[in-house]
Amino acid sequence: xxxxxxxxxxxxxxxxxxxxxxxxxxxxxxxxxxxxxxxxxxxxxxxxxxxxxxxxxxxxxxxxxxxxxxxxxxxxxxxxxxxxxxxxxxxxxxxxxxxxxxxxxxxxxxxxxxxxxxxxxxxxxxxxxxxxxxxxxxxxxxxxxxxxxxxxxxxxxxxxxxxxxxxxxxxxxxxxxxxxxxxxxxxxxxxxxxxxxxxxxxxxxxxxxxxxxxxxxxxxxxxxxxxxxxxxxxxxxxxxxxxxxxxxxxxxxxxxxxxxxxxxxxxxxxxxxxxxxxxxxxxxxxxxxxxxxxxxxxxxxxxxxxxxxxxxxxxxxxxxxxxxxxxxxxxxxxxxxxxxxxxxxx
Amino acid sequence: xxxxxxxxxxxxxxxxxxxxxxxxxxxxxxxxxxxxxxxxxxxxxxxxxxxxxxxxxxxxxxxxxxxxxxxxxxxxxxxxxxxxxxxxxxxxxxxxxxxxxxxxxxxxxxxxxxxxxxxxxxxxxxxxxxxxxxxxxxxxxxxxxxxxxxxxxxxxxxxxxxxxxxxxxxxxxxxxxxxxxxxxxxxxxxxxxxxxxxxxxxxxxxxxxxxxxxxxxxxxxxxxxxxxxxxxxxxxxxxxxxxxxxxxxxxxxxxxxxxxxxxxxxxxxxxxxxxxxxxxxxxxxxxxxxxxxxxxxxxxxxxxxxxxxxxxxxxxxxxxxxxxxxxxxxxxxxxxxxxxxxxx
Numbered sequence: 154x155x156x157x158x159x160x161x162x163x164x165x166x167x168x169x170x171x172x173x174x175x176x177x178x179x180x181x182x183x184x185x186x187x188x189x190x191x192x193x194x195x196x197x198x199x200x201x202x203x204x205x206x207x208x209x210x211x212x213x214x215x216x217x218x219x220x221x222x223x224x225x226x227x228x229x230x231x232x233x234x235x236x237x238x239x240x241x242x243x244x245x246x247x248x249x250x251x252x253x254x255x256x257x258x259x260x261x262x263x264x265x266x267x268x269x270x271x272x273x274x275x276x277x278x279x280x281x282x283x284x285x286x287x288x289x290x291x292x293x294x295x296x297x298x299x300x301x302x303x304x305x306x307x308x309x310x311x312x313x314x315x316x317x318x319x320x321x322x323x324x325x326x327x328x329x330x331x332x333x334x335x336x337x338x339x340x341x342x343x344x345x346x347x348x349x350x351x352x353x354x355x356x357x358x359x360x361x362x363x364x365x366x367x368x369x370x371x372x373x374x375x376x377x378x379x380x381x382x383x384x385x386x387x388x389x390x391x392x393x394x395x396x397x398x399x400x401x402x403x404x405x406x407x408x409x410x411x412x413x414x415x416x417x418x419x420x421x422x423x424x425x426x427x428x429x430x431x432x433x434x435x436x437x438x439x440x441x442x443x444x445x446x447x448x449x450x451x452x453x454x455x456x457x458x459x460x461x462x463x464x465x466x467x468x469x470x471x472x473x474x475x476x477x478x479x480x481x482x483x484x485x486x487x488x489x490x491x492x493x494x495x496x497x498x499x
Numbered sequence: 500x501x502x503x504x505x506x507x508x509x510x511x512x513x514x515x516x517x518x519x520x521x522x523x524x525x526x527x528x529x530x531x532x533x534x535x536x537x538x539x540x541x542x543x544x545x546x547x548x549x550x551x552x553x554x555x556x557x558x559x560x561x562x563x564x565x566x567x568x569x570x571x572x573x574x575x576x577x578x579x580x581x582x583x584x585x586x587x588x589x590x591x592x593x594x595x596x597x598x599x600x601x602x603x604x605x606x607x608x609x610x611x612x613x614x615x616x617x618x619x620x621x622x623x624x625x626x627x628x629x630x631x632x633x634x635x636x637x638x639x640x641x642x643x644x645x646x647x648x649x650x651x652x653x654x655x656x657x658x659x660x661x662x663x664x665x666x667x668x669x670x671x672x673x674x675x676x677x678x679x680x681x682x683x684x685x686x687x688x689x690x691x692x693x694x695x696x697x698x699x700x701x702x703x704x705x706x707x708x709x710x711x712x713x714x715x716x717x718x719x720x721x722x723x724x725x726x727x728x729x730x731x732x733x734x735x736x737x738x739x740x741x742x743x744x745x746x747x748x749x750x751x752x753x754x755x756x757x758x759x760x761x762x763x764x765x766x767x768x769x770x771x772x773x774x775x776x777x778x779x780x781x782x783x784x785x786x787x788x789x790x791x792x793x794x795x796x797x798x799x800x801x802x803x804x805x806x807x808x809x810x811x812x813x814x815x816x817x818x819x820x821x822x823x824x825x826x827x828x829x830x831x832x833x834x835x836x837x838x839x840x841x842x843x
Contacts, residue, residue, distance in 0.1 A: 359531065363552035376558045412505055412537055413559040420558035423548050461599070466544060467565040 166217040167390065168289045168348075169209070170276070170303075173224035173234065175294040175357040177205045196236035202355060203407035204378030204399050206241035211382070211395040212290075213244060219287075221247040223275045225268065225297075228252050249275050263327045268298045269305075269487050270328035270336075276306045277339040280348075289348045290390065292381070295360040295374070298326075300352065301486040304368045304478055307349035309340055313477060322480050326487040350388060353381045362424060367483055370473040373426065379403055380417050386435075387428040393438035396431075411458045419462035425470045432459055503535040506825040507562075509591040509600035512542030513569030514607025516811040519546045522606060525817025527556035532818070534560070536825045539600045541566050541591040564599075566590040569607065572810060576610030580618070588612055592619040595803045602824035604795065606808040606817065613656055613798055613807075620801035623833055625840035628657040629800035630668045631739070631807070632675065633746060637730025642682030649730055650676050651690075653739040654746045656798065660738035662705035665689065666713070669706075670839045671799040672734035673716050678830040679823055680733070684717045688732035690741060691721040702738075715839040795820040802833050 174180040179200045181187040212218055220243070226234060228250045238245055251271055256264045264270055280289075289307075293299025305322065308314040316337070323333045352372045354365060362374040375381050382399040385391045403409035421428050439452045480487075510526045512519045519542055526538035537560045540547050544565035551561070566587040570579040580589055591603045592615040605612045613631065622629065632652035640647050652672050657664060669687045676685035689707055691699035696707045698721060710718040722731050724745060737745065763770040795808035795816070804827050808820040 359555050359557060361551075361553050361555055366552075409559075410505070412507070416537070416559050416562050419562055423544075423551075423563060462562060465562065465564040467567075470548075 164217055165219045165284055165287050167212075167215070168219045168221055168279075168283055168287050169212050169292070170221045170223065170279075170289060171209070171292045172294060172299055173222060173226055175202075175296045176292050176299070176355050177201055177209075177222075178237070192230070194233070196233050196240055199233070199237045201237075201241055202357075202378065203409070204382070204403045206243055207399045207402035208378045208382055209243050211391055211398060212385070214395070215390070219246045219283075220244065221249075221279055223247075223249045223272055223279075225251050225271065227254065229254070247279060249279075261329060264329060264332070267327055269302055269323065269326035270332045272299075272302045273306060273323075274332065274336050274339060276302070277309070277336065277343060280306075280310055281339060281343050283348075285344045285346050287348060288350050290350055290385070291352045292355070293352065294355040294357045295364075296357055298487050300354050300365050300368050300372050301480075301483060303349070303352040304372060305480060307347075307352070307371065308478065308480075310343055310345070310349070311347040312345050314480065318480055322484065322487055325484040350390075351384065353384075366473075368478055369475045370425075371475060376420065377403065377409070377413075377417055379409070379414055380421055383418060383421060383428050383431055384426055386431045387426070393431070393434040394441070396435065397438055411455060415458040415462045418459055419466065422463065422466060422469065425473050427472050429463075429469060432463065435459070504829070505535050505537055506602075506828045507537040507539050507600040508821045508824050508828075509539045509541055509564075509594050509603040510817070510821070511569075511588045511591045511603065511605035511607055511612070512540050512547055513566070513587040514571055514605070514611075515808075516572070516606070517813060519543070520550045521813050522817050523547055523550035524554050524814035525812070526821060527551065527554045527561070528814060529818045529821045530557040530560040531555060533822060533825070536560070536821060537562070538821070539564060539591075539594060541594065542569065542587040543567065564590065564594060570611040572608050574608060574611070576608060576614045579608070579611060580614055586611070586615075589615045589619070592616055592803075592805070595805075596620060601828040602804040602806065604806045604808055604817065604820045604824055606795075606810055606812045606820075609655075609807055609810075612805060616798055616801055616803070616805045620803045620805075622800055623802055623837050623840075625837060626667045626671070626800040628653075628660060628664045628667070629798055630671060631656040631742075631796060631798055632672060633796040635727060635746075635749060637728055639730035641685070641730070641733050642676070642680040644681050646680040646682065647730070648680070649727065649733055649735060650680075650685075651727065651735045651737070651742055651746065652799065653737065654742035654796070655739045657739045659740070660702065662702045662709060665702065665706035665736055665738065666709045667800070667840060669710055669716055669718065669734065669736045670713075670841075671836050672736060674832060674835040674839055675797060675799060675827070676734050678827055678832055678835065682733055685733035686717050686719045686731075687734040687736065688719050688722040688726070690724070690727075690735050690737035690745070692723065694721050694723065696720060706736075709841070713841060795823070797823075797827070799832075799836070804828065804832060 171177055179202055180191055182191050222245050231250055253265050291303045293303055354374045356374050356376050365372050365374050373384055379400055382396040386396045436456050510522055512522045529536050530538055539562050541564045547563050566585055568583040568585045569587045588605050588607055588611050594600050595603050596619045630653035632650050633654050634648035635651055636647050637649045650672050652668050673685055673687050676682050689703055691703050764774050795806040798805040804824055806820045806824045808817055
């Protein structure tokens with residue numbers, strides 16, 4: 154693993170942890186050709202997922218927040234990835250990349266494609282340096298095992314999962330014994346807390362949201378970062394103008410329109426996300442004097458579009474209740490996507 | 500995001516033979532395949548959500564509108580719509596009328612669908628009666644797509660059609676075939692009991708006379724029933740009474756042929772062997788004449804489009820019905836029809 158920067162601020166109240174490929178960056182590496190192309194792309198050729206950069210900028214702008222990136226990209230890509238983030242105006246506090254050259258030299262081929270044995274120790278290590286009261290919001294995608302790893306990490310820190318279960322999970326994920334020991338040791342040093350508020354899963358592969366129902370309401374599959382911004386507004390991590398700025402980036406750079414945005418809003422309502430009250434804050438922000446919102450006017454059309462989507466649904470469903478996650482029944486999710494034992498949603 | 504203007508199709512999710520799941524699956528697939536098509540799912544919200552949860556879709560292109568009632572297949576359309584003002588098919592039609600969607604698709608009760616359109620939509624100026632059209636597999640291909648299907652209208656919406664109605668049907672059928680079958684100059688014929696212009700009831704004779712030389716319509720005269728499966732004309736025009744009898748007869752013949760084939764298969768080993776040898780050819784015919792690729796039959800004549808999908812439609816047919824509807828909207832079918840109608 155590579156070196157990390159010193160935190161830029163002494164007081165950290167919130168930590169936002171992001172994956173890169175398919176979460177922040179639009180990356181294709183399903184074929185050898187795509188993999189090679191990705192490896193040789195220059196910073197300006199890399200494309201961020203629409204809205205991701207705007208969302209990170211808004212989250213960082215709240216102050217007292219830290220951006221920690223942990224990615225499966227090789228350490229050799231540090232320069233180009235750092236450049237890309239700089240181009241997007243994203244300031245990170247940690248950027249951890251995977252040292253696959255080391256894995257190759259040591260003949261640890263399972264570690265090269267495994268995600269659990271790589272990300273879990275990195276997350277725990279980072280947590281061990283964080284203030285105990287710091288809240289966390291995690292961002293991943295549906296391409297690998299992010300929902301599983303992030304949930305397990307959250308429940309390990311909160312001591313909602315037992316040692317034997319963690320052992321079995323790590324064994325099933327084909328983590329090498331010395332890495333298992335490393336995870337267990339690091340875990341014991343972390344003070345008990347319940348910091349993880351949300352886990353957003355970017356649906357790069359358009360996996361049906363129900364595929365993540367086993368992870369409870371903490372895990373929120375999203376079709377775009379406007380949805381994440383809405384939920385974070387409901388969770389009071391963002392204010393309404395910040396959400397509108399994310400929306401504007403989607404409209405201006407990715408062709409989003411009233412229809413796609415209002416549909417995204419309604420999708421969250423249908424899934425029982427507690428965002429019923431955010432509509433009013435958005436309306437107030439839109440009606441405010443901020444000149445930048447002129448680009449998304451006429452405001453009455455926006456308000457009408459969102460209101461119609463709410464009215465069309467009739468009564469709201471009850472919010473989904475959280476429950477303990479049975480990790481042993483979800484072991485398939487811990488395996489690499491290409492593993493023959495992994496079940497498919499498609 | 501696509502550069503093509505987005506089109507929203509309202510899907511009446513309720514009342515089909517296979518329940519809401521197949522309709523939702525078809526619409527969901529459409530949101531993945533065709534970025535410019537948005538699906539507005541109308542029906543019981545709980546059932547729609549349940550179906551959507553487990554199927555791949557793009558939520559940016561899906562909206563749900565709750566409708567607490569629906570008309571089932573066995574209900575009388577008029578009575579049912581009177582008793583159920585919030586029936587999904589009626590709500591869907593109203594949403595189209597209000598501009599929330601540009602066309603609608605339903606696999607539910609046909610009569611209720613037609614009636615919902617009649618109560619909600621407006622007839623195109625120059626059109627007095629709407630027509631229900633259907634496609635029928637023929638022996639020849641036509642248009643850029645080498646489409647084996649001919650269009651027959653009306654097959655049941657207007658039982659008593661006048662000569663002017665038949666002319667309007669000819670124009671509507673021609674415009675539809677141009678857009679959907681990508682057939683630049685579809686041939687149009689009147690269904691009669693002889694090919695001579697003077698044959699048939701007075702309304703058919705009069706329509707024949709009016710269609711001769713009508714600009715924009717490639718009228719080839721009268722055809723007989725035998726010409727329908729031969730594919731002599733791309734668009735076959737008749738009144739709803741004749742069309743419906745004709746359609747049911749064609750369906751009956753098709754079913755009887757299948758029954759005879761089944762009988763032959765059971766009866767003699769030699770016949771079974773013969774059928775087995777023909778199986779790949781039969782499969783090919785099934786592929787070419789697969790009605791699911793068309794998705795459904797349009798109700799023509801209104802300012803908004805309604806595609807009536809078969810009651811037993813599965814997801815693929817529903818998706819294709821949505822594509823046909825979107826194509827008709829993108830090419831502004833209603834305006835195309837109005838432009839081709841004879842000026843009063």
